Amino acid sequence: MEKTVSMVIACPNCKGKAVMTESIIEIPYFGKTLFSNLRCQECSFNLNDISSDSEKPPTRFSVKISSEKDLTTKIVKSSSSTVKIPELGVRIEPAPASEGYFTNIEGLLNKILDSFSFTYFEEEEKDAKKLKEKLIKQIEQAKTAKFFFTVIVEDPFGNGALISDKAKKEKLNEKEVFELKKRMSFLGH
Ligand SMILES: [Zn+2]
Numbered sequence: 001m002e003k004t005v006s007m008v009i010a011c012p013n014c015k016g017k018a019v020m021t022e023s024i025i026e027i028p029y030f031g032k033t034l035f036s037n038l039r040c041q042e043c044s045f046n047l048n049d050i051s052s053d054s055e056k057p058p059t060r061f062s063v064k065i066s067s068e069k070d071l072t073t074k075i076v077k078s079s080s081s082t083v084k085i086p087e088l089g090v091r092i093e094p095a096p097a098s099e100g101y102f103t104n105i106e107g108l109l110n111k112i113l114d115s116f117s118f119t120y121f122e123e124e125e126k127d128a129k130k131l132k133e134k135l136i137k138q139i140e141q142a143k144t145a146k147f148f149f150t151v152i153v154e155d156p157f158g159n160g161a162l163i164s165d166k167a168k169k170e171k172l173n174e175k176e177v178f179e180l181k182k183r184m185s186f187l188g189h
Contacts, residue, residue: 016042024053027102029163030076049079050100056158058172063162066148071106074163075153080184081160083108087149088138094184105151109143156180
């Protein structure tokens with residue numbers, strides 16, 4: 001069952017009137033999930049986030065993508081989640097302005113293509129343009145499962161998940177949780 005509430009709050013960007021809409025939606029194999037959208041009427045600020053309705057342990061999910069079917073694996077990503085694809089050198093950091101979403105791996109790859117500005121590239125190359133072109137080509141190939149890659153979702157609050165029979169689920173240890181939270185406070189959470 002879906003329940004939606006709206007309220008007017010101060011925009012974090014311009015302090016103008018922003019509308020916060022929250023819905024609770026049941027995600028199969030994840031549970032009740034809070035979807036929120038903040039949209040400012042005065043500037044263009046628009047932010048989606050997602051979090052679990054109940055307290056969950058700090059968790060790491062990982063899945064090997066090796067077929068077109070694997071691309072339909074569902075991903076729950078919160079603003080507190082770190083998403084990594086080592087084979088592509090992609091790492092999406094948690095941040096208050098990091099968008100939360102519920103999509104599948106193909107949708108994730110499309111979002112990565114759309115939001116290069118929020119994506120940190122691990123690999124350092126002199127020619128950034130060349131790297132970007134190379135990455136776009138690799139992501140296009142990944143979207144048709146032309147090569148195998150791994151998707152990792154880590155969340156110190158258990159707000160992120162990968163949903164598939166193939167996905168591996170591990171509890172994060174204390175040191176890993178400490179490191180993730182330290183990174184989050186450094187990034188402005
Ligand atoms: Zn605003």
